[in-house]
Amino acid sequence: xxxxxxxxxxxxxxxxxxxxxxxxxxxxxxxxxxxxxxxxxxxxxxxxxxxxxxxxxxxxxxxxxxxxxxxxxxxxxxxxxxxxxxxxxxxxxxxxxxxxxxxxxxxxxxxxxxxxxxxxxxxxxxxxxxxxxxxxxxxxxxxxxxxxxxxxxxxxxxxxxxxxxxxxxxxxxxxxxxxxxxxxxxxxxxxxxxxxxxxxxxxxxxxxxxxxxxxxxxxxxxxxxxxxxxxxxxxxxxxxxxxxxxxxxxxxxxxxxxxxxxxxxxxxxxxxxxxxxxxxxxxxxxxxxxxxxxxxxxxxxxxxxxxxxxxxxxxxxxxxxxxxxxxxxxxxxxxxxxxxxxxxxxxxxxxxxxxxxxxxxxxxxxxxxxxxxxxxxxxxxxxxxxxxxxxxxxxxxxxxxxxxxxxxxxxxxxxxxxxxxxxxxxxxxxxxxxxxxxxxxxxxxxxxxxxxxxxxxxxxxxxxxxxxxxxxxxxxxxxxxxxxxxxxxxxxxxxxxxxxxxxxxxxxxxxxxxxxxxxxxxxxxxxxxxxxxxxxxxxxxxxxxxxxxxxxxxxxxxxxxxxxxxxxxxxxxxxxxxxxxxxxxxxxxxxxxxxxxxxxxxxxxxxxxxxxxxxxxxxxxxxxxxxxxxxxxxxxxxxxxxxxxxxxxxxxxxxxxxxxxxxxxxxxxxxxxxxxxxxxxxxxxxxx
Amino acid sequence: xxxxxxxxxxxxxxxxxxxxxxxxxxxxxxxxxxxxxxxxxxxxxxxxxxxxxxxxxxxxxxxxxxxxxxxxxxxxxxxxxxxxxxxxxxxxxxxxxxxxxxxxxxxxxxxxxxxxxxxxxxxxxxxxxxxxxxxxxxxxxxxxxxxxxxxxxxxxxxxxxxxxxxxxxxxxxxxxxxxxxxxxxxxxxxxxxxxxxxxxxxxxxxxxxxxx
Numbered sequence: 100x101x102x103x104x105x106x107x108x109x110x111x112x113x114x115x116x117x118x119x120x121x122x123x124x125x126x127x128x129x130x131x132x133x134x135x136x137x138x139x140x141x142x143x144x145x146x147x148x149x150x151x152x153x154x155x156x157x158x159x160x161x162x163x164x165x166x167x168x169x170x171x172x173x174x175x176x177x178x179x180x181x182x183x184x185x186x187x188x189x190x191x192x193x194x195x196x197x198x199x200x201x202x203x204x205x206x207x208x209x210x211x212x213x214x215x216x217x218x219x220x221x222x223x224x225x226x227x228x229x230x231x232x233x234x235x236x237x238x239x240x241x242x243x244x245x246x247x248x249x250x251x252x253x254x255x256x257x258x259x260x261x262x263x264x265x266x267x268x269x270x271x272x273x274x275x276x277x278x279x280x281x282x283x284x285x286x287x288x289x290x291x292x293x294x295x296x297x298x299x300x301x302x303x304x305x306x307x308x309x310x311x312x313x314x315x316x317x318x319x320x321x322x323x324x325x326x327x328x329x330x331x332x333x334x335x336x337x338x339x340x341x342x343x344x345x346x347x348x349x350x351x352x353x354x355x356x357x358x359x360x361x362x363x364x365x366x367x368x369x370x371x372x373x374x375x376x377x378x379x380x381x382x383x384x385x386x387x388x389x390x391x392x393x394x395x396x397x398x399x400x401x402x403x404x405x406x407x408x409x410x411x412x413x414x415x416x417x418x419x420x421x422x423x424x425x426x427x428x429x430x431x432x433x434x435x436x437x438x439x440x441x442x443x444x445x446x447x448x449x450x451x452x453x454x455x456x457x458x459x460x461x462x463x464x465x466x467x468x469x470x471x472x473x474x475x476x477x478x479x480x481x482x483x484x485x486x487x488x489x490x491x492x493x494x495x496x497x498x499x500x501x502x503x504x505x506x507x508x509x510x511x512x513x514x515x516x517x518x519x520x521x522x523x524x525x526x527x528x529x530x531x532x533x534x535x536x537x538x539x540x541x542x543x544x545x546x547x548x549x550x551x552x553x554x555x556x557x558x559x560x561x562x563x564x565x566x567x568x569x570x571x572x573x574x575x576x577x578x579x580x581x582x583x584x585x586x587x588x589x590x591x592x593x594x595x596x597x598x599x600x601x602x603x604x605x606x607x608x609x610x611x612x613x614x615x616x617x618x619x620x621x622x623x624x625x626x627x628x629x630x631x632x633x634x635x636x637x638x639x640x641x642x643x644x645x646x647x648x649x650x651x652x653x654x655x656x657x658x659x660x661x662x663x664x665x666x667x668x669x670x671x672x673x674x675x676x677x678x679x680x681x682x683x684x685x686x687x688x689x690x691x692x693x694x695x696x697x698x699x700x701x702x703x704x705x706x707x708x709x710x711x712x713x714x715x716x717x718x719x720x721x722x723x724x725x726x727x728x729x730x731x732x733x734x735x736x737x738x739x740x741x742x743x744x745x746x747x748x749x750x751x752x753x754x755x756x757x758x759x760x761x762x763x764x765x766x767x768x769x770x771x772x773x774x775x776x777x778x779x780x781x782x783x784x785x786x787x
Numbered sequence: 788x789x790x791x792x793x794x795x796x797x798x799x800x801x802x803x804x805x806x807x808x809x810x811x812x813x814x815x816x817x818x819x820x821x822x823x824x825x826x827x828x829x830x831x832x833x834x835x836x837x838x839x840x841x842x843x844x845x846x847x848x849x850x851x852x853x854x855x856x857x858x859x860x861x862x863x864x865x866x867x868x869x870x871x872x873x874x875x876x877x878x879x880x881x882x883x884x885x886x887x888x889x890x891x892x893x894x895x896x897x898x899x900x901x902x903x904x905x906x907x908x909x910x911x912x913x914x915x916x917x918x919x920x921x922x923x924x925x926x927x928x929x930x931x932x933x934x935x936x937x938x939x940x941x942x943x944x945x946x947x948x949x950x951x952x953x954x955x956x957x958x959x960x961x962x963x964x965x966x967x968x969x970x971x972x973x974x975x976x977x978x979x980x981x982x983x984x985x986x987x988x989x990x991x992x993x994x995x996x997x998x999x
Contacts, residue, residue, distance in 0.1 A: 266870060267869055279851070
């Protein structure tokens with residue numbers, strides 16, 4: 100630790116800290132543009148100038164290392180004058196177009212110009228103008244506004260791992276560009292919008308939509324993947340206008356994947372806003388009462404085991420528990436939250452969660468990925484892997500992939516093989532990567548749904564755990580066994596036991612007439628043609644997607660933005676979101692629909708309020724008592740998941756082909772559709 | 788005005804491959820750097836590209852496909868090569884004439900008459916301004932900053948050669964010679980050796996060196 104005095108305040112900061120960090124520790128705010136906590140230091144904007152006693156001139160605090168006994172002054176006339184001069188230079192080539200700039204109101208340059216800007220310009224020469232660049236369908240550029248802080252270049256290179264941005268030419272002619280006209284190939288490109296301190300990079304879909312002071316902000320959780328990214332939904336009136344990340348160092352740091360950020364426009368399209376009942380093959384709008392009566396009538400005389408329910412990927416824990424309680428009350432053991440047919444061992448939570456934790460990735464020193472493409476299934480988590488890869492230095496974090504990736508993983512990774520037979524070779528030591536795992540002190544293994552949705556899932560899961568146990572990946576003080584989920588609802592579903600009860604049917608078993616009445620709670624990710632023609636389908640959900648088209652009764656539910664809900668991410672972290680807007684039309688919160696219906700069929704569920712339901716959640720599984728945190732689990736004594744059958748040497752397949760079209764919300768989103776057209780199905784599209 | 792036009796507006800060749808001569812040079816260059824630091828070879832390899840383009844097409848420039856090839860060779864992202872190639876003005880990111888006339892107009896040369904050299908270049912080639920090429924495609928005129936030959940100002944650099952101590956008529960003469968396909972001997976165009984005094988040595992006339 101180093102003792103530093105900042106404006107007379109003595110602070111202790113770690114060795115190697117910068118003067119800027121010391122000032123922050125002393126509670127002094129230092130203006131900055133190029134400096135960003137999570138990026139390398141560039142030191143090119145010069146806005147963070149401070150005075151160091153006995154230094155001949157002001158120093159850029161972001162890149163200036165502290166020394167013992169250093170005295171820093173942040174608020175002297177010299178500092179103020181220096182910063183005012185820097186600001187004057189920055190504004191020389193910055194257009195005065197704040198009134199038509201989307202960054203207005205949340206612009207670092209605007210804010211800091213209040214403190215250090217002059218009231219008029221002394222510059223009378225011609226300002227420079229820069230041609231705008233094409234960065235794809237998500238990021239809009241107005242490059243004349245760029246102050247060349249290079250944050251975007253560093254973000255793309257360091258965090259996103261797609262070195263496609265750079266600064267070409269020099270001096271007056273320098274431009275930040277991708278040089279070739281091509282969309283950024285990153286699932287994290289939306290973060291460029293947040294990271295740009297001015298209005299050079301703004302959101303294309305959100306362009307000219309609202310001003311930040313018009314927006315109401317609600318804390319929420321991203322449901323587009325199982326990372327549980329903390330987001331804030333920005334609402335004006337009844338519409339969710341945008342989704343931006345909140346800082347949570349344990350989960351997403353301050354990043355958000357493009358699907359979670361840009362699919363919010365899907366919340367306005369193809370919504371189910373009233374109940375429908377199919378009569379003579381055609382859907383007719385009805386009242387809630389009529390819809391419930393129609394279902395109640397159909398259920399009359401149907402035995403419990405002829406009723407089934409499937410919960411989808413976007414459901415909150417509350418509605419899933421209500422669904423399960425309803426099925427139990429109806430006498431049905433047929434319930435499943437695994438519409439993709441994945442298999443898990445539920446005997447211990449460590450067998451189906453991401454045990455290392457996302458932040459824990461930064462401690463690992465070797466990684467094996469089995470049947471997963473983290474870049475697509477969990478882009479924010481993949482950024483953490485890349486962060487670890489970079490911090491470990493050359494060769495410090497070897498990564499092996501079982502199953503070929505569809506795109507550059509953004510870190511150096513060796514493809515060890517295509518199918519699960521590689522696990523056997525790793526266990527008996529015949530594969531050279533076995534040595535890497537053995538010598539590593541904290542190896543981690545990620546098993547993805549490319550492996551768990553196969554018929555030999557249980558065998559792969561057992562083999563992966565055995566490999567982890569043999570290489571020291573699961574032991575006292577270190578849990579290197581990870582299941583990477585892709586559905587936001589999955590871990591909560593498994594925690595609540597939304598799997599077939601004794602003698603019950605799984606999701607696949609409910610198809611082809613396996614049940615007479617099928618209740619789909621937002622379940623859309625399977626071929627509806629598999630449902631038997633005689634099966635009576637109730638679709639409860641928020642989007643008119645494939646399953647709603649097949650339904651006999653549609654009950655309009657609420658999307659994640661329209662209800663308060665509990666979600667459990669892939670780590671097993673319980674997180675809560677709040678209601679940002681009202682559900683459209685007659686749509687209602689899902690647990691209330693289930694509660695109301697239970698009364699119609701005479702099995703009233705024992706909760707009338709959200710609080711009571713949450714109390715019931717915690718009773719069913721105590722993990723729901725801890726919000727936001729994670730309990731440490733000792734896995735060293737666990738026997739491991741039970742293997743069933745043998746692995747088959749079939750190559751792993753990606754979980755999905757199109758990152759931008761994985762759930763009903765993004766299928767309804769014009770922006771995601773556009774991304775899919777440009778990134779996944781590129782034809783001979785001429786760039787704008 | 789941007790010194791480097793947007794790349795997509797420049798007609799690019801379909802492909803680029805190093806020839807045998809270049810390959811030999813590349814091997815020598817890369818031998819200087821440890822394998823994990825071979826990105827250091829960016830600048831020398833870009834020179835190799837520009838030379839080869841000069842040999843093959845008569846226009847010494849660095850097309851984008853060649854930058855991509857350099858990036859592939861050095862295992863760096865293409866944008867890292869674009870950054871370097873556009874930063875240094877010695878690399879031509881668009882096609883140029885067979886002879887690259889680079890007039891220094893910085894203080895020393897300017898005081899010694901670079902304006903006349905510029906005027907002569909324009910007159911002899913028909914080029915109207917800096918950055919342009921002559922109609923016959925033989926010449927490209929570029930204004931450059933100090934070439935470090937102030938003692939021999941004014942200077943015109945043709946490709947890699949310095950022609951020194953120029954004035955208007957001698958510049959025209961030089962350009963006419965180039966047009967005929969000749970390559971006059973580089974160096975001072977007046978009676979002097981390198982930067983020695985005009986007309987021969989003026990001091991130390993009786994030094995032992997002269998006797999010996």
